[in-house]
Amino acid sequence: IPVDPFDLVIFGGTGDLARRKILPGLFRRFRSGQMPEGAHVIGAARSDMDDAAYRDMVREAIGEHGGSEAKDSKALEHFLEHVRYVAVDARGNTGWDALKEVLREDEGLVRAFYFSVGPGLFAELAEGLRRHGLADAETRIVVEKPFGHDLESARALNEELARHFHETQIYRIDHYLGKETVQNLMAVRFGNMLFEPLWNSQYVDHIQITVAETVGVGGRGSYYDKSGAMRDMVQNHLMQLLCLIAMEPPARFEPDAVRDEKLKVIRALDPVDPDSIVRGQYTSDGTVNSYREDAENPLSKTESFIALKTYISNWRWANTPFYLRTGKRLSARASEIAVVFKDAPHSIFGIDAGRHSNVLSIRLQPNEGMTLGVTIKEPGPGGMRLVDVPLDMTFADALGPEAEEVPDAYERLIMDVIRGNQTLFMRGDEVEAAWAWTDPLIEGWQRRGDSPKPYDAGSSGPDDAAFLINRDGRRWRGVR
Numbered sequence: 001i002p003v004d005p006f007d008l009v010i011f012g013g014t015g016d017l018a019r020r021k022i023l024p025g026l027f028r029r030f031r032s033g034q035m036p037e038g039a040h041v042i043g044a045a046r047s048d049m050d051d052a053a054y055r056d057m058v059r060e061a062i063g064e065h066g067g068s069e070a071k072d073s074k075a076l077e078h079f080l081e082h083v084r085y086v087a088v089d090a091r092g093n094t095g096w097d098a099l100k101e102v103l104r105e106d107e108g109l110v111r112a113f114y115f116s117v118g119p120g121l122f123a124e125l126a127e128g129l130r131r132h133g134l135a136d137a138e139t140r141i142v143v144e145k146p147f148g149h150d151l152e153s154a155r156a157l158n159e160e161l162a163r164h165f166h167e168t169q170i171y172r173i174d175h176y177l178g179k180e181t182v183q184n185l186m187a188v189r190f191g192n193m194l195f196e197p198l199w200n201s202q203y204v205d206h207i208q209i210t211v212a213e214t215v216g217v218g219g220r221g222s223y224y225d226k227s228g229a230m231r232d233m234v235q236n237h238l239m240q241l242l243c244l245i246a247m248e249p250p251a252r253f254e255p256d257a258v259r260d261e262k263l264k265v266i267r268a269l270d271p272v273d274p275d276s277i278v279r280g281q282y283t284s285d286g287t288v289n290s291y292r293e294d295a296e297n298p299l300s301k302t303e304s305f306i307a308l309k310t311y312i313s314n315w316r317w318a319n320t321p322f323y324l325r326t327g328k329r330l331s332a333r334a335s336e337i338a339v340v341f342k343d344a345p346h347s348i349f350g351i352d353a354g355r356h357s358n359v360l361s362i363r364l365q366p367n368e369g370m371t372l373g374v375t376i377k378e379p380g381p382g383g384m385r386l387v388d389v390p391l392d393m394t395f396a397d398a399l400g401p402e403a404e405e406v407p408d409a410y411e412r413l414i415m416d417v418i419r420g421n422q423t424l425f426m427r428g429d430e431v432e433a434a435w436a437w438t439d440p441l442i443e444g445w446q447r448r449g450d451s452p453k454p455y456d457a458g459s460s461g462p463d464d465a466a467f468l469i470n471r472d473g474r475r476w477r478g479v480r
């Protein structure tokens with residue numbers, strides 16, 4: 001179903017994110033018919049160039065990052081007719097009038113500005129849009145991560161944005177929420193009778209959330225060194241996943257109903273004991289740089305890995321551990337949420353048959369999908385021996401080649417912006433609550449002067465991370 005016609009301005013339209021994700025995503029939505037003929041995409045950045053030069057850049061970016069669909073050159077050229085460029089300096093006064101000229105005033109046309117620039121420019125852009133008369137009460141703004149560096153800066157940014165835009169106009173991106181499986185998680189939880197009755201501390205032993213990357217911090221080293229895994233991944237992405245796993249059923253699948261429930265989860269999170277946090281930093285394995293080399297900071301104490309155990313103090317989850325883990329330069333690129341159910345209370349088959357627990361595994365990458373581990377009898381005449389088989393709920397398998405058409409997180413979220421649906425975007429109070437939980441943990445290790453534990457590039461992280469879960473009689477799944 002096509003969305004309404006729109007003018008989408010991408011501030012930072014020449015940047016890495018625009019070239020890798022936003023523009024190829026828009027092209028795919030155009031090709032699928034969802035981005036209508038009446039839509040314009042306007043790149044805006046500091047560089048001086050005309051429409052033709054920008055279209056060349058966009059063509060190249062889509063060719064490189066647009067997947068197989070980019071081979072459809074007829075569609076690509078048609079898409080490019082909808083693309084324009086205006087040089088605007090977010091910090092100064094140049095370009096704003098030209099941008100205003102390009103924007104249309106048609107009735108029913110959605111106007112949105114995507115802030116795909118460094119976070120230092122978010123407030124200035126919001127202010128600039130108002131000052132130059134480019135935004136009214138209907139205009140939407142899309143704000144990239146990071147949203148603040150701590151509670152104080154996030155609050156200041158929220159206040160700054162609120163001076164120019166109402167909360168219903170602000171779309172704070174967390175692209176994890178745009179992933180197909182993440183939404184499927186809500187469908188599975190709230191669209192079935194099967195899971196929700198078991199979805200609590202009585203039946204769930206523990207939950208693991210792992211986001212493992214094989215890449216290092218590479219060219220982003222000096223930026224990353226000021227943030228670390230806690231700020232870069234846990235405060236936003238892992239926190240959002242945790243919310244969707246743990247929240248109460250919202251009364252309706254509507255933006256504030258869902259976000260109210262997520263907020264309650266964050267507010268119920270316990271502070272984390274220092275001995276339940278393991279921070280790590282990758283060292284060189286001879287083939288790649290160490291973290292400190294990548295960060296160009298030989299004394300850096302920033303973590304490129306973190307594992308922690310936390311609890312949610314409410315009726316549903318009291319005493320159920322949530323283990324979170326994320327890191328760079330690990331042995332595999334694998335992101336998974338695992339809901340590990342308790343063992344059956346009594347095995348009628350005896351010890352020899354083996355004991356198993358059910359695990360619902362939600363994979364975010366690679367191969368987005370879900371499996372439910374179920375225990376059955378091992379086939380054959382060997383007596384009653386039990387084995388686990390995965391019940392596959394992977395979208396790709398169910399729908400075959402059509403699944404390739406599943407939109408990437410960014411393109412889905414951009415279409416939600418145009419549709420005016422904020423369900424999959426973070427509300428200002430959610431972001432602040434997440435920082436309010438994160439800040440004391442960071443302050444704690446800074447005050448104690450803790451150093452991250454070294455771990456080998458290509459390993460599963462520091463040994464202490466395994467100990468963190470093994471000492472509870474459990475173990476990490478997947479990346480081990």
Ligand code: NAD
Nearest residue numbers: 012013014015016017045046089090091116117118144145
């Ligand atoms: P980038 O450095 O590649 O691009 C920045 C863009 O901003 C360029 O187009 C540049 O011309 C423009 N710009 C800089 N100063 C400007 C000014 N004064 N006026 C107008 N335009 C100006 O950065 P990026 O990697 O594309 O990241 C953009 C934002 O998205 C950042 O907030 C980043 O944290 C976030 N983000 C990026 C990624 C990614 O994969 N690149 C992922 C998640 C979030």
